[in-house]
Amino acid sequence: MLKTFIxxxxxxxxxxxxxxxxxxxxxxxxNSSTGGSGMNTGFAVLAGHSYKVTAALxxxxxxxxxxxxxxxxxxxxxxLTAYVGGWTQDFFNAxxxxxxxxxxxxxxxxxxxxxxxxxxxxxxxxxxxxxSYSDDNGGEIEVTVSAxxxxxxxxxxxxxxxxxxxxxRRKTA
Numbered sequence: 001m002l003k004t005f006i007x008x009x010x011x012x013x014x015x016x017x018x019x020x021x022x023x024x025x026x027x028x029x030x031n032s033s034t035g036g037s038g039m040n041t042g043f044a045v046l047a048g049h050s051y052k053v054t055a056a057l058x059x060x061x062x063x064x065x066x067x068x069x070x071x072x073x074x075x076x077x078x079x080l081t082a083y084v085g086g087w088t089q090d091f092f093n094a095x096x097x098x099x100x101x102x103x104x105x106x107x108x109x110x111x112x113x114x115x116x117x118x119x120x121x122x123x124x125x126x127x128x129x130x131x132s133y134s135d136d137n138g139g140e141i142e143v144t145v146s147a148x149x150x151x152x153x154x155x156x157x158x159x160x161x162x163x164x165x166x167x168x169r170r171k172t173a
Contacts, residue, residue, distance in 0.1 A: 031127065052116045
């Protein structure tokens with residue numbers, strides 16, 4: 001019985017600490033919400049589970065490469081704060097250049113440089129540069145997606161309670 005308890009506790013710890021992750025590069029032009037296609041992260045999310053998305057503040061993309069614009073439109077995954085109102089697409093509004101995601105072919109949701117979200121549905125996570133015109137975009141941003149692990153304390157608590165129940169059952173037999 002003690003061996004079973006130890007094995008169950010070890011399995012619980014392995015599950016609790018074994019969160020999966022994926023790192024992908026999102027291209028400003030190829031993965032634009034208009035004129036491009038979403039970056040397939042290959043990362044499957046489950047409804048009701050938490051996930052963390054991070055991108056370096058120093059990674060940037062340019063939303064006006066080659067244009068004669070007096071002020072360059074260079075931004076990180078949080079989007080261009082200089083353009084009030086942002087862009088609206090498919091009933092979703094965010095700043096130009098914001099890193100956004102969809103689960104499968106679902107609705108857009110904002111991610112930015114550092115977000116933890118709970119998946120509303122299950123499916124594959126796709127990432128986009130949220131912009132109204134993709135042809136003049138340049139640059140790319142490296143993004144890491146990871147599952148938020150279930151606290152190990154929960155598995156340890158249930159393992160300990162199960163072990164105590166087994167010991168009690170053993171003594172009464």
